[in-house]
Amino acid sequence: MASKQGIDLNKRQIGVVVPVGALRGKNSIGVGEFPDLVEFAGLCAKLGLGLIQLLPVNDTGSWSSPYFAITVFALHPIYLRIADLPEVKGAGTYTRQLEALALQFDKLTRFPFEKIFRAKLGILHQIYDDNRAAIARKAAPGGSLARWIDENPWVQEYAVYRRLKDGHGEKSWQEWGDHQDTGKADIEALWQEPGLRGEHLFYVWVQEALDAQFRAAAKAVRDQGIILEGDLPILINEDSCDVWAHRDYFRLDLSAGAPPDMYSPEGQNWGFPLYNWEALAKNDFDWWRNRLRNAGKYFAACRIDHVLGFFRIWATGRRDSSSALGRFIPYVPVKRGDLAGLGWDQGRIHWASRPHISTAEVWDALRDALQDALRDGSFTGEDIALEAGRVFSLGLDRIGNEELWLFKETVKGEKDIAALGLHPAAAAFLCQAWRDRLFLEYEPGFFFPTWFYRSSRAYASLSDEERDRLEALLEKRRVESEKIWEAGGEKLLAMLCESSAMLPCAEDLGAVPDCVPRVLSKLHILGLRVVRWFRDWDQPGEPYVPFDEYPELSVCTPAVHDSSTLREWWEREAGQDLFCRLIGVPSLPKVYNPGAAKTILQKIAASASRFRVFQIQDLLHLSPTWYAEDCASERVNVPGSLDDFNWTYRLPASLADIAADGAFVQAVQELAAVKPVQAVRGAELRARS
Numbered sequence: 001m002a003s004k005q006g007i008d009l010n011k012r013q014i015g016v017v018v019p020v021g022a023l024r025g026k027n028s029i030g031v032g033e034f035p036d037l038v039e040f041a042g043l044c045a046k047l048g049l050g051l052i053q054l055l056p057v058n059d060t061g062s063w064s065s066p067y068f069a070i071t072v073f074a075l076h077p078i079y080l081r082i083a084d085l086p087e088v089k090g091a092g093t094y095t096r097q098l099e100a101l102a103l104q105f106d107k108l109t110r111f112p113f114e115k116i117f118r119a120k121l122g123i124l125h126q127i128y129d130d131n132r133a134a135i136a137r138k139a140a141p142g143g144s145l146a147r148w149i150d151e152n153p154w155v156q157e158y159a160v161y162r163r164l165k166d167g168h169g170e171k172s173w174q175e176w177g178d179h180q181d182t183g184k185a186d187i188e189a190l191w192q193e194p195g196l197r198g199e200h201l202f203y204v205w206v207q208e209a210l211d212a213q214f215r216a217a218a219k220a221v222r223d224q225g226i227i228l229e230g231d232l233p234i235l236i237n238e239d240s241c242d243v244w245a246h247r248d249y250f251r252l253d254l255s256a257g258a259p260p261d262m263y264s265p266e267g268q269n270w271g272f273p274l275y276n277w278e279a280l281a282k283n284d285f286d287w288w289r290n291r292l293r294n295a296g297k298y299f300a301a302c303r304i305d306h307v308l309g310f311f312r313i314w315a316t317g318r319r320d321s322s323s324a325l326g327r328f329i330p331y332v333p334v335k336r337g338d339l340a341g342l343g344w345d346q347g348r349i350h351w352a353s354r355p356h357i358s359t360a361e362v363w364d365a366l367r368d369a370l371q372d373a374l375r376d377g378s379f380t381g382e383d384i385a386l387e388a389g390r391v392f393s394l395g396l397d398r399i400g401n402e403e404l405w406l407f408k409e410t411v412k413g414e415k416d417i418a419a420l421g422l423h424p425a426a427a428a429f430l431c432q433a434w435r436d437r438l439f440l441e442y443e444p445g446f447f448f449p450t451w452f453y454r455s456s457r458a459y460a461s462l463s464d465e466e467r468d469r470l471e472a473l474l475e476k477r478r479v480e481s482e483k484i485w486e487a488g489g490e491k492l493l494a495m496l497c498e499s500s501a502m503l504p505c506a507e508d509l510g511a512v513p514d515c516v517p518r519v520l521s522k523l524h525i526l527g528l529r530v531v532r533w534f535r536d537w538d539q540p541g542e543p544y545v546p547f548d549e550y551p552e553l554s555v556c557t558p559a560v561h562d563s564s565t566l567r568e569w570w571e572r573e574a575g576q577d578l579f580c581r582l583i584g585v586p587s588l589p590k591v592y593n594p595g596a597a598k599t600i601l602q603k604i605a606a607s608a609s610r611f612r613v614f615q616i617q618d619l620l621h622l623s624p625t626w627y628a629e630d631c632a633s634e635r636v637n638v639p640g641s642l643d644d645f646n647w648t649y650r651l652p653a654s655l656a657d658i659a660a661d662g663a664f665v666q667a668v669q670e671l672a673a674v675k676p677v678q679a680v681r682g683a684e685l686r687a688r689s
Contacts, residue, residue: 007227007300009503014605014672015051015227015613016044017561019066019636019647020079021111022616024654029098030105031116033081034210036655037217043659045224048672052221053229053303053613055561057214061170064113064647065637067233067305071241072291073154075210078117082124085209087131097123109633110648128202135205136198145201148208154290156191159203161241163196172239187245211297218298229505230299234309235272242287248279249287254315257323258510259451267323267451269316274329277492285495292500299502307506311489311516312481319413324435327448330488332480334439334447334473342469352438352458353447357396359403362388362429369425387423394420395430407434449474486515493523505555505611509533520553526611527554531604532569544582547607548677556609558600559618561636566600566618567592568631592631597621598667605671608679616651622671623664626652
């Protein structure tokens with residue numbers, strides 16, 4: 001397969017993953033910008049790397065996370081090189097402001113995302129105001145900006161949305177009070193309003209400049225013979241232009257996420273709305289097709305984030321904060337009649353689908369949780385009695401005269417429990433009890449087995465025969481559902497493939513149904529294999545999968561943006577002896593060093609996967625010059641935390657200084673020259689997560 005840019009996408013490559021903001025180019029002012037990709041591509045060509053993978057670059061406003069986009073079309077202004085704008089050339093005032101920003105920010109280890117973003121936005125507003133007349137002429141019929149608007153019609157609703165959002169103090173559109181419920185005609189009327197044209201054109205002007213700079217950078221990467229791979233998040237922020245302008249394409253009653261696993265025992269609740277695929281299908285998925293065509297202006301390949309969501313999505317009610325009590329959509333439901341067929345009466349169904357709490361449990365939970373406070377005297381038995389009384393009165397209803405309680409009808413989820421204002425220990429107990437059910441009755445008479453249904457009180461009360469009959473029913477529903485997932489996933493992914501010349505690379509991590517690798521293989525979509533997680537989990541000792549058993553249709557990597565770096569993993573998380581057996585060496589230093597990095601990276605580079613990609617941090621560890629004192633400081637993101645650290649990683653030095661490191665250059669060149677092994681027969685069909 002050759003892309004429209006003439007790059008052979010079937011060729012096996014060594015690549016690098018880097019956030020644009022991490023680059024330190026010769027003209028940096030504290031954060032990487034699109035033109036820095038030109039210098040970076042030159043370095044990669046020197047190193048022998050054939051692929052550059054970026055994190056998402058869409059506009060996220062003041063959010064540093066690239067996965068919280070406020071649009072899937074517009075680019076983020078933080079990546080614009082202001083000094084290269086034609087309006088800035090020869091203007092000393094702007095130059096001095098940019099030089100001041102460089103002095104303020106460029107020596108920092110990580111970049112202060114919001115501060116730089118707002119500083120750059122302030123300068124852009126000043127430049128625009130000083131050049132309003134000239135920009136307006138370009139936007140007049142026949143002008144260059146007018147032609148760009150015609151080629152990028154999405155910018156009209158984006159500009160209207162951004163003006164309204166900024167005018168409301170950047171609040172979510174759901175808090176505006178006006179223009180919340182808009183249609184196409186409403187947005188068009190706002191766009192055409194003469195008195196607002198100047199404000200709208202500011203956002204258009206910025207986006208046209210970003211597009212021009214990113215296109216030029218992408219061409220420079222392509223001219224070096226390097227594949228530029230983008231990142232396509234499947235979901236979009238609820239507070240976004242796309243949800244605001246295309247409400248019918250989304251389901252706002254549920255929140256997307258991921259089910260519980262060993263790293264997230266309560267699952268992940270991302271807060272993103274679900275897609276209304278039926279509504280999207282009515283317009284032949286135009287929104288998705290346009291999104292792919294837009295990305296194809298820059299990229300030869302794209303990473304499809306959370307590809308499992310095209311098959312089925314894990315959805316949670318909006319009143320829950322975790323996703324432990326979620327369900328798959330679509331799913332063939334268990335119905336009341338199915339349970340009646342098992343011999344379950346209404347009482348048994350009620351017992352299985354609604355949490356029941358005994359009086360003693362409440363008292364025991366509070367005593368256990370507060371025993372330290374009881375010992376040190378900060379809590380007394382009377383205090384526990386008062387708190388237990390509040391639990392019973394505020395959150396629970398007694399069942400007749402029994403010592404058994406149900407949640408009040410007003411409690412619909414974990415957020416309602418938190419709103420009761422109970423002691424944290426009491427709230428934690430109630431949240432745990434809220435999840436203790438065999439079935440989630442998500443609609444009257446429609447049931448989904450909870451993720452931990454086998455640990456529920458109701459399941460424990462079943463006889464062996466009753467469990468066997470229930471398990472047979474649930475397995476039947478799973479098989480029926482998987483047929484739906486396979487057909488739906490293949491239809492949607494085929495639509496993506498036919499809409500763009502980009503090579504699709506799927507992020508297929510998590511609880512992967514058997515149908516997923518079949519569909520990806522059929523459509524020639526590359527899967528993702530993260531070495532530390534690609535293991536035979538069901539086998540004794542949970543051995544790693546050998547590198548010659550990696551599918552050729554895959555991307556192999558030792559670390560991702562949400563994980564620790566290879567260095568941190570090795571020193572703090574890895575079972576070093578087991579990994580040494582995988583790579584066939586007796587031992588490696590317990591403390592990571594360039595020798596260990598060379599051995600491990602070269603073994604990974606020899607895997608049978610088509611692309612073997614490494615985070616830039618992992619490559620830099622081939623040289624002793626670029627080791628941070630604290631290995632955790634080299635991470636891109638720590639999931640589950642919101643702070644100024646996440647998503648603000650910067651290279652430890654300028655691209656020029658890194659390129660001048662002979663030891664680094666030689667080590668990466670040797671890595672790039674490693675010949676990959678051939679995949680053993682049948683490796684493509686291995687259905688592992």
